[in-house]
Amino acid sequence: MKTVLITGAxxxxxxETARQLLQQGYYVYLGSRDMQKGQQAVSLLQAxxxxxxxxxxxxxxxxDSIKAAREVLGQKTSVLDVLINNAGISGSLPQTALETEIGAFRQVLETNFFGVIEVTQAFIDLLRQSTEPRIVNVTSGxxxxxxxxxxxxxxxxxxPTAYVASKAALNAYTIVLAHNLQDTPFKVNAVDPGYTATDFNHHSGPGxxxxAAARVVKAATLGPDGPTGxxxxxxxxxxxxxSPW
Structure with missing residues (x-):
């Protein structure tokens, strides 16, 4: 049984990505920064x-939380087949190039960019143990x-300047990560789930x-001949x- 860790799940x-991968027979480690909310989500799926x-x-x-999560997961499994870097924030709006405070930029980049790097580096050893490792970075158009x-x-x-900058940086990281792993079984891709009606955008999206989750799942379940980068x-x-970069 293949295993997957999804942040912000x-x-x-x-x-929904967790649900669809469970339906396909994956064992899902549902990542949440709040223990109670994570357990509630697990209970809904188990029901x-x-x-x-x-x-x-x-x-x-x-x-410290990322390090602790790696230690916990390492006690449960020696192999991670899929990492989905899904956790992200939009930051407060509006965001302009001249008026948005630097602290707002740092906050959005911390989650959407630096967080992805730290999580990927923390779990890469478990991913290397998989015969078909996949990394999916959830980005934005x-x-x-x-x-x-x-x-x-x-x-x-x-x-929205800070958000755009964070996702553009994430895309750049995805390109380089895929290149660094090009001679391995890894498939590393960025996925835009589309303008989707969620809490993220006050349910304004048409998708x-x-x-949206199906697009993420498609990249997470690519076969050995699937694309990378x-x-x-x-x-x-x-x-x-x-999409063009």
């Missing part, structure tokens, strides 16, 4: 008959610098949580599914 897209799941406390903003430079793009006017986005590129 006690609700929304992360929770559906999806029992191969347990909660792992992990706060991606806290290096707003992380595309190419599209942000195109006045014809449908989201051209949407520029559904199941559809890609930016998947059905929203930005409905014909090819591959």
């Amino acid at each position: 006690n609700k929304s897209i992360g929770f 559906e008959g999806l029992t191969q799941v347990e909660s792992i406390v992990i706060d991606v903003d806290n290096p 707003l992380g595309s610098l190419t599209l942000h430079s195109d006045p014809a793009w449908k989201y051209f006017a949407v520029k 559904t949580v199941p559809d 890609q930016f998947f986005s059905d929203d930005n590129a409905p014909e090819t599914g591959i």
Whole structure:
């Protein structure tokens, strides 16, 4: 049975991703920074008959929490097949290049960028024990610098600066990580789940949580011939599914 760790999985897209992977036979370690919320999420899944799941406390903003989560997971399994870096924040809005305080930039980057790096580095040894390791970095279409430079793009006017910077940085990290692991069985990709109706955006998005999670699951379950170092986005590129960086 393959194993997967999903950060920020006690609700929304992360929770639905856990559900769909459980339905495909994965053993899910459901990451949540709050123990009670994580346990509540696990109970909901178990009530559906999806029992191969347990909660792992992990706060991606806290290096000590990440280290503790690695120690706990290491006591439960010697192999991690999939890491889904899903935890993320938008930061307070609006965000402009000149008025947004530097502290707001640091807060968003801490979660969306530095947190991903620390989690990936902490769990890479367990991932290396897998025969088909997968790393999925949940990004956003707003992380595309190419599209942000195109006045014809449908989201051209949407520029929350700190969030855009954090996801663009995450995309850059994904490219380099995939390159560093190119001669291994790893598949490392960034996935834009699309503009989805969640708490993240006050349920303003037109997309559904199941559809968004399905995009993440697709990247998490790629076969040995699947691509690596890609930016998947059905929203930005409905014909090819591959967004420009």
